[in-house]
Amino acid sequence: MSSFDGFGAQGPASGFDAWEVGVGGQPLSDAQLALQQDLSSLADGELDEGLAANVMLKLESDEEASAFFQDLTRCAKMHRDMADPDRLMARMAMMTGASHLCTDLENRLATIFYQLGKAYLLSALDPDRVVERAFEEPVAVEQTRVKGRGFVDGVLLGSDRETANGQESSSQEGVDWQTARAMLNGRLERIEEPLKKASRLLEQAIAVAPDHEEARFYRAYLDAQEGRKLLARERWADLFDTALQPANRGHAAIQIGRLHQAEGNHREALRWYRWILISGLFEQDERFWVVRFNIAMTYLEMGDRERCLDYFKGLIDSQPQHVAEMAHMATQAPLLQEVLEQYPDFANNLITRCPELFASPAA
Incomplete structure (x- = not known):
């Protein structure tokens, strides 16, 4: 006889129905309520190892307790599905086994890894050095995780449902979802440095979806x-050559131009910057306003102060909202400040032609 004889209603009822009242319609005893509490805590993963082992032994010896626990687990899953539609859609996609849906799942996983990797990367950098925010703003790390x-x-x-139904699990092909879960469920926290976290996450994103342009x-x-400037240039050049999204090609072109500009290869830098203007991205996407600023600064580095003024003026006229x-970027450019001090005529011309710069609160 089970140690739970007398728990639950008489007859064939099971699950929640069997645990609403005791035998003969009497209220549940303190012992019965305590067992319900233990089962609920077990379902939520809140019991310590010793108590969990005791409750598991009870489940094996009492069918009604087992049915109640199974109902608890189902309700918990339903609650999580209602709170997170992505979770429900992911499970449905895996159960149907449609290849295009599975590909979509992989792309979404890669995007999660990319978003987290980008957030960790940008959080580790000096905000004044990051003058451009390519793509969308960084996500909230914990919420996204x-x-x-x-x-x-x-x-x-x-995938578990597929296996239980005797089908070959499509989740076993390609992506290691168990490893992905471990990465999002604590393994990442063992990596202390944000840049190392960013590196691991971005590599994971590309491993899942090699063509993920933002992660690349x-x-x-x-x-x-x-x-690793040479490697960065090679990877941006590859992205520029293969990206399907014009904006992604544009962001890669700007970064390659900046590398050349920093190395003093001004003509090569201008070639990459001008591609943004020629391609039409400057007019189509206002995120590329910065390319005119880069061109102006490149001419200043070359000693062509007149063309520098022309590009500053053209930028203000075409993108007054920026x-x-x-x-702010001008105040963070040591060369510009140096030239303004050394060449009073240039400073006067800049004030005359671009007074908006000096009227701005950032000036």
Whole structure:
């Protein structure tokens, strides 16, 4: 006889129905309520190892307790699905086994890794050095990690359902979803340095989806920040040659131009910057306003102060909404400050032709 004789209602009822009242319709006893509490805590993963082992032994010896626990688990899954639709859609996609849906799941996982990697990368840099925010703003790390873990859980639950139904699990092909879950569920926290976290996440994103353009961009950006300039240039050049999104080609072109500019290869830098103007990206996407500033500074480095003034004026006329940002960048450019001090005529001409720069709060 089970040690739980007398727990739950009489008859064939099981699950929640069997645990609403005791035998003969009497209220549940303190012992019964305590067992319900233990089962609920077990379902939530809140019991310590010793108590969990005791409750598991009870589950094996009492069918009604087992049914109640299974209902708890199902309700918990339903609650998580309702709170996180991505998790539900991921599980449905894995259960249907449609190849295009599985490819979409892989791309979404790669995007989660990319978003986290980018956030860690930018958090480790001096904000004044990062003058351009390519693509969207960085995500909130913890919120994205939790949502990503729920998404991966949905994929794994769908995979488990396939296996239980005797189907070959499509999650076993290509992406290692168990490793992905471990990465989002604590393994990442064992990596202390943000840049190392960023590197690991961006590499994971590219391993899942080798053509993920944004992840490839930021992997090269990380290379440049850590001094691997030649590798960064090669990776940005590859992105420029293969990217399907024109904006991604544009961001790669700007970064290659900056590398050449920093090395004193001014003609080569101008060639990359001018591609942004010739391609039409400057007019189509205002994020590329900075290319005119880069061209102006390149001419200043070459000693052509008149053409520098022309590009500053052209930028203000075409993108007046970015004057404050332009003024801030000007204050962060040591060469410009040096030239203004050494050449009073240039300073006067800049004030005359571009007074907006000096009227901006950032000036």
